[in-house]
Amino acid sequence: MNDVQWQALRDFKADFKSRISAWQRQIERAGLLEELQSLQKKAAVRDAVPPYSLDTPLVYNSALDDIQKTDDIRIILIGDNPGKDEQLACNRRYLVGQSGKIADGFFRKNPELNIDFRKNVLILNKTPLHTAKTKELALIIKEGNPLFAEIIRESQVWFARATVRLHRALYDADDTGNPCKLWLIGYAELRERGLFSVYRDTLNSAYAECPAQSVSAPLERKSGCASQVFVYQHFSMNRFLIDLKERSDSSLSLAENIEQVGLAHRKDILGR
Template identity: 50%
Template sequence: MNDSQWNVFLRFRDEFKNLCNQWGQFSNELHPLQKEAAKSVPDYNLETAIVYNKAYDEVQKTDKINFIVIGDNPGKEEQLASNQKYLVGQSGRIAEGFFRRNSELGTDFRKNVLILNKTPVHTAKTVQLKYILKNGSKEIVSLINESQKKMAQLAFELHNGLFSNSKNDFPELWLVGYSELKKNGVFNRYRDELKKQYEGYSSWNKVFVYQHFSMNRFIVDLNEFRKDNNLPLKNCLEEIGKIHKNEIFGD
């Protein structure tokens, strides 16, 4: 990163860390809701209700950032006190393998990608946020809704700041996993705020939407597209990302 990009990243990191510290005041109220919401999944140690991504503290100014990848929310492995990093479970391992196998993308998933979520509030499965929204206090409901809006704002500021200070049209922003971005989805506030933030900015052209890495859905979707499209990988990714972007944002 150049000096301008590094300062953009530092502002993002520090603001997000401060927000997680502030939102942490709701941890005691969140814990029983998160446990109850997860009754349908195998038992696990619930250790972190609001998850800051400690991988940000390992980023160096010399790192080249090619992609910003935005998942849903921290899952079981992400919230472990020994981890507290995003996309370190099965989905992250699939993503890591994808970039490793496709060297033409020139990307180490753990070195050249900044990983964000749509909210730092943990649930074992994303859909369980709906249980918390239904059964939580008005303060908890506000936390989940407002954290989405704030994460959309931060994602835009980070991406646009890095992009506008780049000489090579990078980084791209990838929204991976979009079922809950659809109408009545738990992340529709994130969707609307993100679109609002990008209005009038050319960096919007470098925002793409994909299937989630989990259950190999990203790979399956890519392979299906490539059956009928004899294009280089980068072009395939761009076209798929535009198709799903249009499904979610209408453009």
């Protein structure tokens, strides 16, 4: 990363940590931490999730602190929310469970993409509030204190806006000729009335506010960072790989097929 990109990432991390602390304080000051943890456990039991240690109700991705200025961020990847492995005290990192292993394996098996999943991919979520399975957020919203629903909504808005700012900064300051892409992974809950429809709408609005490149920019860069947004099925249950295989065109390279699939889903989910 160059100086501009590095500073943008540092600013993002500082704000992210501050937001996590603020939401945590809100819950604790309201005396609701025990209720939140109880609901998280209840939701997991309802879905027959094997017992696990509940360590971190709201998760900051500590892997961001391992990123060095010398690293090249090629993809910002957006998952859903931290699962049972991600929230463990020994991890506190996003996409380190089975889905993350599948993603890591995909890039390792396809070196022509020139992507190291743990070095070139910056992983974020749509909300930092933990549940063993994403759908369990609905139980917390329905049965929990209204503060939980507000934090889930507010965190989606913050994540969407802050992520677009970061993507734009990395994109606009690129001097490698290979600007950063943004991958939205898992789109079922991005649809109308889905758990993450707020994130979708906020993301779309934030990208609409991003101006295109100047008239002096190369033709392929004139459409701005919004052109580098792609939507995919989740890595969980191998859905990303199955979808890619079913939609692949044998006349295209792997990278071209990945882009075409991501654009098709973007049009369907984001409407552009």
